[in-house]
Amino acid sequence: MREALNLNIEKATLESRLAFFTNCYNMQLIHITYKCGLPTTIWQRRRYLYSIYYQIGEHLYSLQSIFNGILRGNQKGYGMLWKPFGKQDQRRPYIIPYGEPLIHFAINTFNMSTPAILAYSTKVKTKKLAKKKG
Structure with missing residues (x-):
């Protein structure tokens, strides 16, 4: 995670x-x-989700700010009184617009029913189907 300080995700x-x-959330x-x-x-x-921060690029992120702020499109989470990123927050450009509803199938949340942790990329992997002979 030390290398995350030098990342530039603006473009x-x-x-x-x-x-x-998604990968950052799971690694954190x-x-x-x-x-x-x-x-x-x-x-x-709650302490793990809200109070432990990691620096990615120029900004600090907790698990909650990545999940509700970035991946869910800056939506209030369960028990939250306001949105994670305010109007002046400099992390707003990184928000996934309207959130990603399938994110719940990609991240782990300390529960037995959550999926296994995987690494994700933008490349789509396809398997070649072998034709049956005969």
Whole structure:
């Protein structure tokens, strides 16, 4: 994550921002869990989501700001009183417009029912189907 300080994501495409921030969220989750352990209470979970920040480029991001601010299109999350990014926030240009509804199938949230952590990219991988002989 040290290299994230030097990233310039200003000119990134929408698809590459989506893949990048999805990967960042999952990497931050792994790093926080490695450093602090699995959350055992709701208060620890909230602390992990809201209070631990990582610097990406020129800005600071928590798990919550990536999830609700970037990936969900700056929407209020459960129990939030206001949107993650205000009108003057310099991170607003990185927001995925209208959010990505399928993001819930790509990120892990400390629950047993969330998907396995994968690395995402903008390239589409296709499998060649072998023709059946006979």
